[in-house]
Amino acid sequence: MTSPNRPRSFQEIILALQNYWADKGCAVLQPYDMEVGAGTFHPATTLRALGSRSWAAAYVQPSRRPTDGRYGENPNRLQHYYQYQVIIKPSPPDLQELYLGSLRAIGLDPLIHDVRFVEDDWESPTLGAWGLGWEVWCDGMEVSQFTYFQQVGGHDCKPVSGELTYGLERLAMYVLGVEHVMDMPFNDPDSPIALSYGDIFRQTEQEYSRWNFDQADTEMLFQHFKDAEAECARILEAAETDSAGRRIPMAHPAYDQAIKASHLFNLLDARGVISVTERQAYIGRVRALAKGCADLFLTTDAAGVAR
Amino acid sequence: MPDLLIELFSEEIPARMQARAREDLKRLVTEGLVQAGLTYAGAGAFSTPRRLTLAVEGLTAHSPTTREERKGPRTDAPDAALEGFLRSTGLTRDQLEARDDKKGQVWFAVIERPGRPAAQIVAEVLEAAIRNFPWPKSMRWGAGSLRWVRPLHSILCILSDEAGAETVPLTVDGITAGNTTRGHRFMAPDAFTVTGFDDYAAKLRRARVMLDAAEREAEIRQQADNLAFARGWQIVPDDALMAEVAGLVEWPVPLMGVIEDRFLALPPEVLQTSMKEHQKFFSALNPKTGRIEGFVTVANIETPDDGATILAGNQRVLAARLSDAAFFWENDLREAKSGMEAWRDGLASVTFHNKLGSQADRIERIAALARGIAPLVGADPDQAERAARLAKLDLRSAMVGEFPELQGTMGRYYALEAGEPEAVADAARDHYSPLGPSDAVPTAPVSVAVALADKIDTLTGFWAIDEKPTGSKDPFALRRAALGLIRLILSNDKKFKLKVPLEVGLLRARGASLSAKRGDLLGNLASRLKEASHDPVAYADALTLAAKGSDVGVPGKLVAQDLTHSSWSDYTNWENGLDALLSFLHDRLKVYLRDQGIRHDIIDAVLAQEGNDDLLQVVSRATALNAMLATDDGRNLTQGLKRASNILTQAEEKDGVEYSFGADVKFAETDQERALFSALDTAEPAIKRAMQAEDYPAAMTAIAALRAPIDAFFEAVQVNTDSQIVRRNRLNLLSRIREAGRQIADFTRIEG
Structure with missing residues (x-):
């Protein structure tokens, strides 16, 4: 049943996806250079889902969820x-x-496997976004999220974007038949220097788990949250024209600050210093920033506004 | 007579929405067709994950031509009147007919609407149905503006008769209806044409699609049973899961797997919940061991390896899930064994409601209530309090964190692990019950005590902070709590005065809600109650005393003591709250009894009596009264009692006195009066005895014996005579009748 060119490593799966979607006409972008909780936060998704301009992009996005850290010991969970x-x-x-x-393309033949689209509506309270779609199951395992965006930053998406999100480690572990993520071959297992996922990430998982849960300076994080929030608001309120009289609204720099605030909130959450009641308030503050950025982006060229 | 076939082919429709959607499609289309003047012989709707299908048989080919005549103004009426008539009919003057009428010549309009072909009507009706479809949630896709549950790909819409099939011309948002569809997504993806419903269903089957959800369910059931039977196992039935799974596949292929030995030590509820929630597996029970040892997963495809790859994959996912569950279970058991202190501490930091404190505060209240209620329901107070303190600790366990629906179930396991007796552990499991109206009601005394305490705390808590249900809004499920309370009391035949624990609950909850504002009356009272709860004997005694009919309880005493130090309005507010809560419970009781066939006016008549906070007594009275009112005697007696009461009320209002005493047989002038005296002499003590013994049927029999003498009395005797002595005597006699009735119920509230 195994196809002859079945991938043998984590990176082969990533490369296969890159090639496949490049072949289907997507711009293959690089990861966004900031800490985010999911690929959706990349401005190539959040902001580009807004406005009338057509768009097609694919990319890998390193994602951080501090509360999911397990010191590299859990077979599936990573921060x-x-x-x-x-x-x-x-x-x-x-x-x-x-x-x-x-x-x-990555070796999962739907004639041998059981691929199913199971209802799963997506919502991101911090982005003020929601959509309808499915989680895609392969032999009872969730391998992707499939969403038709309906709203982002409180705005109706017109036209609607289709978003696909693959959890790469879990998908690759399944394709490669690996039980523990740290045992997964990262490069070709027959290469002279074969590296497993654990060779690359076990130590960092330990270090970050410790920092996330026990060490991160919460006073500093709170301060940074406030700073990012203030800077975002300031950028959003800045005059549209610069000193030379050019109209340059700064939607992306403002959005960077919103991403920052979101990640800082996640870090504070992992440190356990945000109570249940405060939680909602913080999420609301991040959403307000994201909404402001969406509002501003919609006035720009990239959103299809004619000059 | 053509047949109509409609198929709306889309991306995967959520399983939970399919049943409703096929009914909606059938209703919208058939109603639309009928409104447009067509008739049909029958209609059937079907659904799979990718299609909604409607087959309408024996549709008329045309709507009938209709002819309507309308009478207009007289021919000699002013022009303005005629113009108005022409506008309203849409005709011109030369299309009108002048006819002779009684008052001269009158214009008549004859409006003919020609029939229309079915295809035209179907196109309009279907487009409207698609555009107005009541999906619980719908979406847009691509650059279009149409809304559907998921992207709609194609519409099949044909009318067929002996002559052949005709595609109905119809385009909705760029999708043009045709006569083709597709089979199974993977096994038969190509398009094919169809000529009618039979052809459609047969071709779909060849293309690996079972159209009828009921057939898919039957197929799954049969194959799963066969797979289980081969191993000597049984599938655990689960209708909700079955409906969902049948909505996830077009071609069901059940596959059976075995749970690895290392997971068999997990509680069966954990295995079942994990498999169901995460993977939609059916559980297979081995009757020899009583354990869940296998599962059935339902694939949507037949594969060359007979599902081996699919099963292996599912097995791997299951192993990962159950490893998590086993990890939670072992950690939880360790915590349970060491006394669950960490969980208890944890609950202190979990807010139950910001005005009602933490979960730990709530447990304190429930424990005190459970202790007080225990003697009333035959439970050991120590055990009831202990169980209440343990019952919610599992909310902090890892397992319940993962599977909230296992709350209580896990509580029982952890209580047993902690060395608690069975009765206490069972109460941890059962104290949430009954949740739904068909849920089993706990019967073990300790469970009943804690379950009652749990519900009373919920009711009094939200009542105390004024979060009452309004209209359709009941965010804290107080109606459900009230029904649970009612069923706990009635199905266990527990007789006690509900006011007492309600008072206690309200006070404690109000204390909690006000404890922030120190020094006020109720906060003060609550702290006193806390003291009383450290003196469990006094507290329980007070409750028991109250249950026996005494109105004195600890809370009452405390209120009395504190009244001197506080304002009257605080106290009356609090009293009103209690009355309102009791009347809320009475309303729920009425709804509950109405479903049991007891009329609301009968319940009202009983609720107007003393002791209406003893729900069991209310129901016994209402049942007996209901039975009596079903007889001729009962109905006539009610008339007699009401008549007596009316005459008395009028006389009392007129004379400004109350007639309540002194009827004497020596002033009786007729045999009928004397007979009534004698009947009352017999009935009164019989009613009194029966009511004291709470033998309501006997009380009904006793009062029913008054029917004939009362009827005869009213037949023969004029109450308001000239002789004041005789009149007063007769009114006083009527008051004896009224009193006899009042012993049992307020008959004036009975309708008819």
């Missing part, structure tokens, strides 16, 4: 992991077929 993200606007009519093609 730092990779997502593969595809976003196409407007969503093409054959998006499901395109997606299934990507599974074939």
Whole structure:
């Protein structure tokens, strides 16, 4: 049943996805250079899902969820992991077929496996975003999220973007038949210097788990949260024209600060210093920033506003 | 007579929405067709994950031509009147007919609406149905503006008869209806044409799609049973899961797997919940061991390796899930064994409601209530209090964190691990019950005590902070708590005065809600109650005394003591709260009894009596009264009692006195009066005895014996005579009748 070119390493799966989506016409972007909780936070998804301009992008996004750290001991849980993200606007009519093609490309043949689309509505309270779609199951395991964006930053998405998110480690472990993430071959296991996922990330998982849970300076984090929030607000309120009289709204720099605030909130959450009641308030503050950025982005060229 | 076939083919429709959607499609389309003047012989709706299908048989080919005549103004009426008539009919003057009428010549309009072909009507009706479909949640996709549950890909819409099939011309948001569909997503993805429903269903089956959800369910059930039977196992039935799974597949292929030995020590509820929630597996029970040892997963595809790859994959995912569960279980058991202190501490920092304190505060209240209630329901107070303190600790366990629906179930396991007796552990499991109206009601005394305390705390807590249900809003599920309370009392035949624990609950909850504002009356009272709860004997005694009919309870005493130091309004507010809560419970009781066939006016008549906070007594009275009112005697007696009461009320209002004493047989003038005296002499003590013994059927029999003498009395005797002595005597006699009735119920509230 095994196909002859079945991938043998984590990176082969990533490369197969990159090639597949490049072949389907997506711009293959690079990860965003900031700490984010999921691939959706990349401005290539959040901001580009807004406005009327067509868009097609695919990228790997390193993602951080401090509360999921397990010192590298849990077979599936990591505080730092990779997502593969595809976003196409407007969503093409054959998006499901395109997606299934990507599974074939990494060695999952839907004629041998049981691939199912199971209802799962997506919502991001911090981004003020929601969509309808499914989690995709392969033999009872969730391998992707498939979402048609309906709103981002409180704005209706017109046209609608189709978003695909693959949890790379979990998907790769399944394809490669690995039980513990740290045992997964990262590069070709027959290379002269074969490296496992654990060779690369076991130590960092330990270090970050300790820092996230026990060491991060919470006073500093609170201060940074306030700073990011203030800077975001300041950028959003800045005059549209610069000193030379050019109209340059700064949606992206403002959004960077919103991303920062979001990650700082996640770190504070992992340190256990945010109570249940405060939680909602913090999420609301981040959402207000994201909404402001979305509002501003919608006035720009990239959102399809004619000059 | 053509047949109509409609298929709306889309991306995967959520399983939970399919049943409703096929009914909605059937309703919207058939109603639309009928409104447009067509008739049909029958209709059937079907659904799979990717399609909604409607087959309508024996549709009329055309709507009938209709002819309507309308009478207009007289021919000699002013022009303005005629113009108005022309506007309203849409005709011109030369299309009108002048006819002779009684008052001269009158214009008549004859409006003919020609029939329309079915295809035209179907196109309109289907487009409207698609555009207005009541999905619980719908979405847009691509650059379009149409809304559907998930992207809609194609519409099949054909009318067929002996002559052949005709595609109905219809385009909705760029999707043009045709006569083709597709089979199974992977096994038969190509498009094919269809000519009618039979052809459609047969071709779909060849293309690996079972159209009917009921058939898919039957297939799953049969194959799963066969797989289990081969191993000597049984599938644990689960209708909700079955409906969901049948909505996730077009071609069900059940596969059976075995749970690895290392997971068999997990509680069966954990295995079952994990498999169901995470993977939608059915559980297979080995009757020889009583354990869940296997599972059935339902694939949507037949594969060349007979599902071996699929099963192996599912097995791996299950192993990962159950490893997590085993990890939680072992850690939880360790904590349980060491006394669950960490969980208890943890609950102190979990807010139950910001005005009602933490979960730990809530447990304190429930423990005190459970202790007080225990003697009333035959439970050991120490055990009830102990169980209440343990019952919610599992909320902090890792397992309940993962599977909230296992709350209580895990509590029982952990209590046993901690060395608690069975009765205490069972109460931890059962104290949430009954949740739904068909849930089993706990019967073990300790469980009943804690379950009652739990519900009373919920009711009094939210009542105390004024979070009462309004209209359709009941965010804290107080109606459900009230129904649970009612069922606990009634199905266990527990007789006690509910006011007492309600008072206690309200006070404690109000104390909690006000404890922030120190020094006020109720905070003060609550702290006193806390003291009283450290003196459990006094507290329980007070409750028991109250249950026996005494109105004195600890809270009452405390209120009395504190009244001197506080304002009257605080106290009356509090009293009103209690009355309002009791009347809320009475309303719930009425709803509950109405479903049991007891009329609301009968319950009202009983609720107007003393002792209406003893729900069991209310129900016994209402049941007996209901039975009596079903007889001729009962109905006539009610008339007689009401008549007596009316005459008396009028006389009392007129004379400004109350007639309540002194009827004497020596002033009786007729045989009928004397007979009534004698009947009352017999009935009164019989009613009194029966009511004291709470033998309500006997009380009904006793009062029913008054029917004939009362009827005869009213037949023969004029109450308001000229002789004041005789009149007063008769009114006083009527008051004896009224009193006899009042012993049992307020008959004036009975309708009819």
